[in-house]
Amino acid sequence: MHRFVVVGGGAGGLELATRLGDRYARKKSNGVPRAQVTLVDRYPTHIWKPLLHEVAAGSMDPFTQELEYAAQARWHGFEFQQGELTALDRAAKRITLGRVLDDDGAELLPKRALEYDTLVIAIGSTTHFFGVKGAPEYSIALDTVQQAERFRKRLIAACMRAEHQAHEPVESNPGTHASTEPRIQVAIVGGGATGVELSAELRNTAQVLSAYGLHKLDPRHDVGIVLIEAGPRILPALQERVSTATAELLQKLGVKLMVGETVAEVAPGLVRTASGKTVRADLTVWAAGIKAPPVLSQLDGLPVNRLGQLQVRRTLQTEIDDNVFALGDCAACSWPGNERNVPPRAQAAHQQASFLLRAFGNMLESRPLPEFTYRDFGSLVSLGHFSAVGNLMGGVIGGNMLIEGLFARFMYMSLYRLHIAALHGYARMVLDTFAHWLRRTTLPRVKLH
Structure with a gap:
């Protein structure tokens, strides 16, 4: 054999x-x-x-x-x-x-x-830290389930600590009024697909945690999300119009975008950029590149x-x-x-x-091997339950079209379902989809423990 x-x-x-x-x-x-x-x-x-x-x-x-x-x-x-x-x-x-x-x-x-x-x-x-000082030690990558679970648990712990801490003004700069500063701030380094999708999901998580009473913080004001990108725009690998549409949606969700800022150092509780800016960060996620x-x-x-x-x-x-x-x-x-x-x-x-x-x-069969040709069907970026955005290309529509909203969200979800079909066949994929829907009807929208 x-x-x-x-x-x-x-x-x-x-x-x-x-x-x-x-x-x-x-x-x-x-x-x-x-x-x-x-x-x-x-x-x-x-x-x-x-x-x-x-x-x-x-x-x-x-x-x-x-x-x-x-x-x-x-x-x-x-x-x-x-x-x-x-x-x-x-x-x-x-x-x-x-x-x-x-x-x-x-x-x-x-x-x-x-x-x-x-x-x-x-x-x-695997994650590429680009030799940035402190990045491997003080930021969390998202290469494995274990790393993702570690971040989730630390986020919930940070919310619980913030709720029960003394109600004293939280200031990052002298003279800054407490009401303008979030009690918890997450810094995401890297404006690619992972960083963008995580920032939107975290905004949804903050809202759900508040709704379930896990913390009484204002999900929009008290949980800050900062997305830091070294290039001139987020989603640099995608078309500019996709990037622009995504940036507008993130800003509506209250995500702060810092483009053109290269991270020079990650330290406990903060991120420093090459331009001299300091970003407070209770949690730092590194999604800046792969190798x-x-x-x-x-x-x-x-x-x-x-x-x-x-x-x-x-x-x-x-x-x-x-x-x-x-x-x-x-x-x-x-x-x-x-x-x-x-x-x-x-x-x-x-x-x-x-x-x-x-x-x-x-x-x-002792026949010659063919040559591989990649077909780009476009890219999709999920913004959680809020929206999705992307572009369809080539074999899908015969051209190039920007899509967003419910249709883009449906297309994004279909990608995972196609992966399940490749592993189990379409019949089991349909059953898995139905079972997943049933589980979601009896479980909270966010894992709470």
Whole structure:
């Protein structure tokens, strides 16, 4: 049997392993499966990463949305191995997985080696702090469910402390009247999609927490949200009209925008910019950029670009090894007709997973591999329950159209449902949607503990 090993259980990696398992590991020829498929991830569960800002704001309970890799493997005919990729031996076609420890530091699984015939690396990206002093220590990134939950708990704790503290004036600058200063202030560094979506979700969270009596602070006046962006506008990767529309909506929600401000230092309780401004911050979220995981530059000589991504050809094969593929955020794939590479988006990872499923079919039949072509269907940004904004492009409408409001919100929600359909099929996706709706009718809009 051909041995496929997929490292990384994100949107692209999990979809690929699931569909490979369905097509080649479950169907048998002469009583034997055509391939053995193994998925590797350092965590035991999967959650769609674009939802982490909702987990951080408390508007989504991650434990109702997580998918157990072991269960998915059982349902779709592949094998799951928990562990972190630490080394690659291309000559022996073998990867090494590090030890897995429990919460107390005891060993659950030892260091192991897995052999492959075809290796797919899809380990995504991690937060880029750009060497800013204090940023790793005093800000919270949103790479994992654990980080998002940490922020949510700290936010609720800050609200409770602010409610019960002595009602003394809160001033950040001498001469500033207390009524103009929020009792709690959240600073979000980075005006990309994550930062923008989190700022809107936090405004909704403040309102819900107040409605449920968890704190008696004024959700608009006493909970301040500051969004800091180094570029001249928020959402720099999207079209300017999308950025402008989003900025107007955020300002209506009471989110303070600071554009053209590069963060120079993060310290306890404050953020300093390169222009000399100081922003009070009871909580700081770092959403200013991403980079490839450092392990990619240590994988047996596989070439990486300046961002640490694996250099791949149009077939998604790495430049020096035909048996090693890469997809998603960790892959630097050219985008013909554009100056930049394929962008690090969930839709790109989904398209690449679908492409590799077809390509591997060719490979097993000893036919030439096709070349990947990215199709940009546009971008959508959720502003929580308030609105959504984005642009549809190309294959969706045959042009380029700005959308916002209820239609944009519906399109945004559909993205996650399509991911669920890719993992479970459309019938189970419909049932999951209905079950999710039933849960929401008996639960508060924000997780309160």
